[in-house]
Amino acid sequence: MIDDRVPPPFIGDERAMLNNWLDWHRGTLAVKCAGLSEEQLRERSAPPSSMSLLGLVRHLAHVERVWFRIILDGEDIPRLWGKDAAPNADFDDVDGASAEEAFATWRAEIERAREISAGVPLDAVSKRQRHGQDCSHRWILVHMIEEYARHNGHADLLRERIDGATGE
Template sequence: MSDVPERWSRASVYPDMWADPDEDPRNSGGVSPDGELATLQEFLTGYRLTLRMKCEGLEPDQLARRSVPPSTMSLLGLVRHLAEAERDWRNWILPGDPAPKLYGADDGDFEGAVAEQELVEGAFADLAREQAATDAVLDGYPDLGARVGRDGNSVRELLVHRIEEYARHCGHADLLRERIDGRVGQ
């Protein structure tokens, strides 16, 4: 007997995909957007959706499962980490004292990711709220070359950094999800 799940995909058109193209919310079905800002925003939206898709249909104990010991990484930890990262990016931009950490110091985002329904719901609510708040701040800077915050980062740099962070963690989510229930796909 083994605790290694069998690999599977819900997709039937392209079996290496997460979902069939007609059911994939990331598939706009149209041409790519015009302009650099719209393109960056579309990539960010796609990675955000990918993270949510990798978490869909799982119970709290599955979301909190640390699939690669001794790592503290879990899908729920990733959700909490990205909520924290959104807050950090906003802290880089806004003047004044930074907003406090959501989950405490050090690795509280991962360490505190435990299998409780209320905590899971709170983490997804935190992520949505922090994403919307950071988006709202950056919407005030349509010029990608604008320098913002104490460090004078360009808006372009902040957007690309956000995309990079989500993309990297979606790769982690691929492996974590496959280890939980065997589901694969991009």
């Protein structure tokens, strides 16, 4: 596996720490998917789960969009992958999905999230609520780190199941 992640610094201000840890976890997902064929990326975990590495990429593209563009910035845009009609479409509908499209969408959502995040103070409150709650930008960044960390654990197991590769 190619690993070009930059480890987060041990010392830095809060924004740098949050951004670096989030980027570390974004990079970890990329590492877990590196060098696999579309068929391998579609390989499911274990029934009844429909989880796959491709599903994780699609899911995290969606999560980036929702938290940064829709919740934090207030954009009026649809959810990805038809999730408005089928809430689990990111995971369930990977059999005919394009890995190239999924990765391009994920990378584009990350870039847009970075742009939005760079222009918002950490204490700023989101323009939209989530489940009836206001969210600070800081909370969103911490949540995104948690979201990636949890799913990277899934990615570890999926990758090991596919070809035996393990690693941080």
